[in-house]
Amino acid sequence: MIEFLKKIFKIKKNSYMETEIYEQPDVINNLIKKYINKDGTINLELPDNIKKTALIASGSSYHSASAAANYLRDKIHCYAQAYYASEFSQVENIDVDSDTLYIFISQSGETSDTNKSLENVRVKTDKTLAITNTKNSTLYNNAKYKILLNAGVEKSIASTKAVSAQLFCLFLVAGKIMQQREMPAVQLIEELKKIPQIIKNAFEFRRNIQDYAKTLANYENAAILASGMFYPLAKEGALKIKETAYINTTAYPTGEFLHGHIAILNKKCAVISVVNNVNVEFTIKVLKKIEDDYNSDTLVLSAFNLNLKKSDSAICLNLYNDIELLFSALIILQLLACETALFLGRNVDKPSGLTKVVK
Ligand code: AGP
Numbered sequence: 314m315i316e317f318l319k320k321i322f323k324i325k326k327n328s329y330m331e332t333e334i335y336e337q338p339d340v341i342n343n344l345i346k347k348y349i350n351k352d353g354t355i356n357l358e359l360p361d362n363i364k365k366t367a368l369i370a371s372g373s374s375y376h377s378a379s380a381a382a383n384y385l386r387d388k389i390h391c392y393a394q395a396y397y398a399s400e401f402s403q404v405e406n407i408d409v410d411s412d413t414l415y416i417f418i419s420q421s422g423e424t425s426d427t428n429k430s431l432e433n434v435r436v437k438t439d440k441t442l443a444i445t446n447t448k449n450s451t452l453y454n455n456a457k458y459k460i461l462l463n464a465g466v467e468k469s470i471a472s473t474k475a476v477s478a479q480l481f482c483l484f485l486v487a488g489k490i491m492q493q494r495e496m497p498a499v500q501l502i503e504e505l506k507k508i509p510q511i512i513k514n515a516f517e518f519r520r521n522i523q524d525y526a527k528t529l530a531n532y533e534n535a536a537i538l539a540s541g542m543f544y545p546l547a548k549e550g551a552l553k554i555k556e557t558a559y560i561n562t563t564a565y566p567t568g569e570f571l572h573g574h575i576a577i578l579n580k581k582c583a584v585i586s587v588v589n590n591v592n593v594e595f596t597i598k599v600l601k602k603i604e605d606d607y608n609s610d611t612l613v614l615s616a617f618n619l620n621l622k623k624s625d626s627a628i629c630l631n632l633y634n635d636i637e638l639l640f641s642a643l644i645i646l647q648l649l650a651c652e653t654a655l656f657l658g659r660n661v662d663k664p665s666g667l668t669k670v671v672k
Contacts, residue, residue, distance in 0.1 A: 330469035364412035379545035381483035398426035420475035422450025515644035526652035550646030557654035578607035588615035
């Protein structure tokens with residue numbers, strides 16, 4: 314009946330991508346209920362005494378891995394390295410370290426490079442963890458330890474709700490390692506509990522995002538600049554924009570951009586800058602240089618108002634905590650990709666030539 318009425322009145326149906334973006338507060342709430350106990354302990358089964366981690370994944374799942382690796386290394390001093398599954402799976406007779414937890418991340422659990430990587434590792438160690446959205450997938454069945462994302466079926470080819478769920482679960486793994494080491498994890502747990510509301514707050518910027526999407530839609534090239542664990546986030550934003558809007562978007566670490574890459578702005582190229590709370594003065598210097606020397610349309614996503622002279626668009630998120638800022642900026646970049654693609658008339662759920670699972 315509803316479908317019939319929709320046809321009659323030509324009511325516009327949201328894309329799966331939009332629907333899935335808006336499901337994220339519920340997805341994260343479910344993870345909080347499932348994996349954070351009332352007393353603040355983390356309800357995950359992991360091996361004891363994890364000294365190091367290796368995180369292996371593809372595409373968006375790799376970006377979650379890479380952001381988490383950054384956090385594990387810099388914030389809790391647990392050695393962590395992220396690997397592209399397509400590269401990791403090619404190493405013959407891989408050296409496996411008995412102190413390392415090997416973490417394989419995949420929405421589908423059926424990506425062949427990720428599964429092959431797990432195959433190569435699990436013959437040498439049982440310290441293998443699958444983080445996946447798909448129960449009884451190959452990845453899920455073959456790993457010793459398992460975390461289910463419980464995000465519901467993700468239909469859109471561009472992954473959104475699975476990415477935030479992966480990131481969230483990886484922060485839980487970090488919290489679990491902290492608890493194993495008897496480091497205080499209370500603050501991290503409190504920050505994680507706020508994420509559903511942080512995501513809802515990010516939805517409020519949809520009008521600003523639509524405005525910039527109209528600008529971005531005029532460009533064939535874009536650059537996204539960010540630092541630290543926000544650099545993998547920039548790569549995720551770039552992948553979303555490429556996949557859905559087909560705009561050639563590249564992520565750069567903010568400081569590295571000055572080392573020659575900035576010359577790309579001599580061609581028409583939009584710039585998006587994600588500014589977190591570290592090294593702000595240097596980032597402002599880079600943005601001023603872009604303003605002074607080039608004529609790019611710039612979108613600045615920042616924790617606070619940077620008072621740039623003629624920055625074309627700015628979204629000030631008022632967030633001073635990096636984990637909160639990370640989730641907020643992730644949602645904004647997902648919406649920006651979706652809005653830009655819709656503005657260009659693309660089919661965001663089924664980008665030309667792409668499939669949901671790469672086998
Ligand atoms: C994400 O938007 C992409 N469609 C793609 O990069 C995807 O994340 C990648 O193929 C990995 O898929 P998986 O998580 O199912 O292993």
